[in-house]
Amino acid sequence: MMHEGAKAVLNPPDAPAKGKSKKLLKKIARNWQLYIFMAPALLTVIIFNYVPMYGIQIAFKNYVPAFGMAGSKWVGFDHFTRFFESYYFWDLIWNTLSISLYGLLVGFPLPILLALAFNEIRTGPFKKTVQTVTYAPHFISMVVMAGMIITFLTPSTGMIINLLEAVGITPPAFLTDPRWFKTVYVLSDVWQATGWGTIIYLAALTAVDPGLHEAAILDGASRLQRIRHINFPVIIPTITILLILNMGGLLGVGYEKILLLQNPLNMEASDVIATSVYRTGLLEAQYSYSTAVGLFNSVVNAILLIVVNQVVRRTSENSLW
Amino acid sequence: MISSIKETKQDKIFLVFVYLLLTAALIVVAYPLIYILSASISNPTIVAAGQMWLLPKDITFEGYRRVFQDSSIWNGYLNTIIYTVVGTLVNLIVTLPAAYALSRRDFVGRNLFMILFIVTMFFGGGLVPTYLVVRSLGLVDSMWALILPGATSVWNLIVCRTFFQSSIPRELQEAAEIDGCSNFRLYFRIVLPLSTALIAVMALFFGVGHWNNYFSAMIYLNQQEKYPLQLVLRQILVLQQMSAQAGTVDASMATSLNNKAEVAALVKYAVIIVATLPIIAVYPFLQRYFVQGVMIGSVKG
Numbered sequence: 335m336m337h338e339g340a341k342a343v344l345n346p347p348d349a350p351a352k353g354k355s356k357k358l359l360k361k362i363a364r365n366w367q368l369y370i371f372m373a374p375a376l377l378t379v380i381i382f383n384y385v386p387m388y389g390i391q392i393a394f395k396n397y398v399p400a401f402g403m404a405g406s407k408w409v410g411f412d413h414f415t416r417f418f419e420s421y422y423f424w425d426l427i428w429n430t431l432s433i434s435l436y437g438l439l440v441g442f443p444l445p446i447l448l449a450l451a452f453n454e455i456r457t458g459p460f461k462k463t464v465q466t467v468t469y470a471p472h473f474i475s476m477v478v479m480a481g482m483i484i485t486f487l488t489p490s491t492g493m494i495i496n497l498l499e500a501v502g503i504t505p506p507a508f509l510t511d512p513r514w515f516k517t518v519y520v521l522s523d524v525w526q527a528t529g530w531g532t533i534i535y536l537a538a539l540t541a542v543d544p545g546l547h548e549a550a551i552l553d554g555a556s557r558l559q560r561i562r563h564i565n566f567p568v569i570i571p572t573i574t575i576l577l578i579l580n581m582g583g584l585l586g587v588g589y590e591k592i593l594l595l596q597n598p599l600n601m602e603a604s605d606v607i608a609t610s611v612y613r614t615g616l617l618e619a620q621y622s623y624s625t626a627v628g629l630f631n632s633v634v635n636a637i638l639l640i641v642v643n644q645v646v647r648r649t650s651e652n653s654l655w
Numbered sequence: 656m657i658s659s660i661k662e663t664k665q666d667k668i669f670l671v672f673v674y675l676l677l678t679a680a681l682i683v684v685a686y687p688l689i690y691i692l693s694a695s696i697s698n699p700t701i702v703a704a705g706q707m708w709l710l711p712k713d714i715t716f717e718g719y720r721r722v723f724q725d726s727s728i729w730n731g732y733l734n735t736i737i738y739t740v741v742g743t744l745v746n747l748i749v750t751l752p753a754a755y756a757l758s759r760r761d762f763v764g765r766n767l768f769m770i771l772f773i774v775t776m777f778f779g780g781g782l783v784p785t786y787l788v789v790r791s792l793g794l795v796d797s798m799w800a801l802i803l804p805g806a807t808s809v810w811n812l813i814v815c816r817t818f819f820q821s822s823i824p825r826e827l828q829e830a831a832e833i834d835g836c837s838n839f840r841l842y843f844r845i846v847l848p849l850s851t852a853l854i855a856v857m858a859l860f861f862g863v864g865h866w867n868n869y870f871s872a873m874i875y876l877n878q879q880e881k882y883p884l885q886l887v888l889r890q891i892l893v894l895q896q897m898s899a900q901a902g903t904v905d906a907s908m909a910t911s912l913n914n915k916a917e918v919a920a921l922v923k924y925a926v927i928i929v930a931t932l933p934i935i936a937v938y939p940f941l942q943r944y945f946v947q948g949v950m951i952g953s954v955k956g
Contacts, residue, residue: 367838376768475888491917528680590870594893
């Protein structure tokens with residue numbers, strides 16, 4: 335399907351130079367096997383990514399499975415207005431944004447700091463051990479992570495609870511008090527992701543010219559000064575790109591973990607747009623409404639990404655496009 | 656190196672702080688992991704009372720015994736192994752050839768295809784429309800619902816394409832072409848053998864993804880006997896439906912294990928170890944590949 339489409343685009347029937355189009359056809363024919371290489375990937379992406387995009391239309395309809403997508407009635411923006419006017423709309427927006435921003439504020443600088451620290455010490459058993467251990471939590475599954483959080487924070491028996499009691503602090507009800515949900519979520523993320531997050535910065539730091547350091551040492555620059563004026567500038571492009579990507583994902587918090595940590599008592603702080611899409615869509619089968627909420631989410635995400643990228647492009651040379 | 660000769664006092668103090676920071680990171684990350692390992696073989700009453708801090712106390716293997724007796728865990732394990740192996744193979748079969756085709760400059764239409772792939776990274780149909788497509792294909796309650804929708808990972812596709820572009824010499828391909836070598840032969844005889852590191856990295860990334868995935872299993876699988884390990888774990892660790900009374904306790908343990916909640920906690924620690932061990936155990940040996948994978952991906956930013 336796309337194969338022919340591509341040909342059509344590349345070989346417009348009224349191509350000015352006939353010889354050129356013939357050459358192109360020859361090129362395509364010679365590499366026909368490459369199109370077979372493409373076919374499975376293209377097919378799965380069309381079926382599981384593009385067909386669902388066509389299905390977004392149910393956000394503007396009252397989708398009834400028995401009538402099918404085409405047979406369901408158009409309702410315009412009804413589902414959207416219902417969502418915007420619902421009493422929990424601002425709660426959802428606030429929870430989604432605050433969890434993301436909180437996570438970004440705490441979680442974003444730490445891998446940079448840790449990577450710069452790794453870069454200061456010589457390669458050896460100590461460095462290797464710290465790296466291996468701090469990378470490891472990346473491979474712990476979401477479910478096990480949630481299980482660890484719940485076990486450690488269980489009142490009176492959990493490890494962290496016992497630890498706090500040992501130093502004389504009365505532990506709050508981490509799991510059920512809505513005021514603690516976001517902190518638990520963000521800090522556990524930091525624990526799991528900081529080590530792994532250093533890799534990309536360490537890769538960028540390998541580009542630092544050792545000659546610069548030698549020259550700076552001769553000029554009497556301290557380690558801290560060299561980090562600030564030599565190492566840090568090298569990773570700024572990486573930082574900028576990751577920051578843009580993160581900002582673009584502000585409304586896309588890791589709902590898979592939130593879903594696992596959610597309970598009726600912390601709901602007022604833990605319900606985000608994505609979890610509400612899951613609940614209304616798949617558990618309550620309000621297909622159209624849930625699709626509308628999801629569409630709102632992805633459109634805002636796309637806009638955020640474009641705006642942030644635009645702002646960054648105005649102020650620096652590093653941007654996604 | 657010059658730096659070691661000219662280390663000033665100020666720099667030495669700074670370095671001490673760096674080591675302190677890294678040691679702190681090491682402890683903060685390692686402690687919970689060691690704690691779980693120790694708690695999984697300690698007397699649960701002591702653990703619950705907060706008297707086990709680092710090393711196991713009053714060692715018992717009751718937790719593991721119960722985990723291994725639980726047929727749903729075994730069944731989940733088996734399912735996860737099947738889903739991971741088949742899923743990873745499908746990922747590789749779909750992603751690698753496409754990435755290779757896209758790496759070829761003489762591949763007409765590569766830019767168009769690339770755009771088609773990249774768009775899906777930033778915009779998608781969303782949860783419900785995707786669910787409806789999977790359902791209309793009759794994939795609900797089938798293992799393919801966990802494998803086919805994510806068969807093409809666009810991110811990994813780009814990583815692979817970058818690798819092929821930068822690591823397979825173009826001259827080699829041109830020479831093979833002049834010798835009348837077909838693209839199939841070129842790919843299987845020359846490109847793939849030169850890309851073993853990439854294949855290893857990709858297999859690991861995809862494999863870990865399948866092993867740890869719970870969400871698509873949760874939405875697409877209804878039959879309990881098809882549940883992968885992560886869904887079984889969710890019931891035990893999160894929904895807390897593990898019945899502490901399952902299995903018999905021998906007489907000597909009976910007195911010390913009278914508290915059901917404590918036994919349930921013991922089982923939780925054991926099950927975390929059993930579920931995570933395969934990955935954590937192989938990971939240090941494969942760390943190089945994982946790190947390489949991230950590096951290849953970051954080259955083109």
